[in-house]
Amino acid sequence: MQRSKLKLMVIIILGTSFLYYMGTQDALTVTGKLIRVAGPGSETTGWAVHLDSTIKIDGKQVQSIEVDHHTDRFDKLEDKRVKATGTLTFWSGIERGYWPVLDVSTIEEVKSK
Numbered sequence: 001m002q003r004s005k006l007k008l009m010v011i012i013i014l015g016t017s018f019l020y021y022m023g024t025q026d027a028l029t030v031t032g033k034l035i036r037v038a039g040p041g042s043e044t045t046g047w048a049v050h051l052d053s054t055i056k057i058d059g060k061q062v063q064s065i066e067v068d069h070h071t072d073r074f075d076k077l078e079d080k081r082v083k084a085t086g087t088l089t090f091w092s093g094i095e096r097g098y099w100p101v102l103d104v105s106t107i108e109e110v111k112s113k
Contacts, residue, residue, distance in 0.1 A: 028102055029085040030055070030065060031110060034077045037066065043093035045101060047074050049084055057088070057100045066091075069104045083110045 032051040037044055045068040054061045067074070067084055086104040 027085065028088045029083065030102065031083045032064070032081065034067070034074060034080060034082045034084075034107075035064075036078065037064075039096060043091075043096045045071065047071055049082065049102070052081075058090070062100065066099065066101045067104050067107070068101050074107070077107065077109055080109050081112050082107055 030049050030051055032049040035048055035050055036046060037048045038046075045066045047068070048064045048066045050064045051062070054063050055065075056062075057065070067086070068089075069086065084102060084104050084107040086102045086106070089101050089103050090098055091101050092098045
């Protein structure tokens with residue numbers, strides 16, 4: 001009995017501690033400065049676009065959006081103004097809850113305004 005409870009607790013803890021990905025099919029293009037970011041409990045992609053102007057996502061105004069997908073190519077664009085297009089997805093984790101992430105299909109440097 002105790003062993004079953006312990007196994008169940010371990011499964012619940014492990015299951016809830018992993019990030020899970022819930023995708024949508026909304027295409028989105030954003031423009032802004034590509035920056036590195038850090039988050040609690042490593043619940044981050046490590047990259048975000050600080051937007052030129054706020055946008056509304058899931059009913060909330062946001063000034064930046066995390067970006068993901070082949071992040072190794074982001075290094076050369078760090079701290080530069082970029083235009084990124086991709087699929088709007090939502091990630092969830094224990095520390096941060098639910099947040100939007102742009103799964104980038106194309107990203108390119110653009111001239112400053």
